[in-house]
Amino acid sequence: MRVVLLFATLVAAGVTGAVLTLARVDSPVTGPLTLVFVLLTPAACVALLLAGLDVLARAIVAGTAAVVLAGSVAEIMLVTTGWSPDGGIIATAIACAALAGGAGVLHLRRRRRTPRRPSPVTPEAP
Secondary structure, X not given: OHHHHHHHHHHHHHHHHHHHHHXXXXXXOHHHHHHHHHHHHHHHHHHHHOOOOOHHHHHHHHHHHHHHHHHHHHHHHHHOOOOOHHXXXXXXXXXXXXXXXXXXXXXXXXXXXXXXXXXOOOOOOO
């Protein structure tokens, strides 16, 4: 439970960094917090999709996917000559929103498929 709380705190710090960058706040913590956003938020969203894996496998796959997503966003922006820090943050946020939405839909589908166990019937006392 502590790991989940730590991870959620880091994601919240990353979102704070992204907001500071988009608001053009000049602070020494803006850059590192934005980097936390770009790397940890996609990892958290991918980890939501991987509910069936164990913790170590989920961390490895989610971390790799976060690096690939960050690299892909940067490469696409460079190829289209649309490079900007704000654009990268917005593109990452849109990708994370899509991943989180997909995770939500997947969770709802899994929940509908699992049969509910009947409650145990207790015999009435005479």
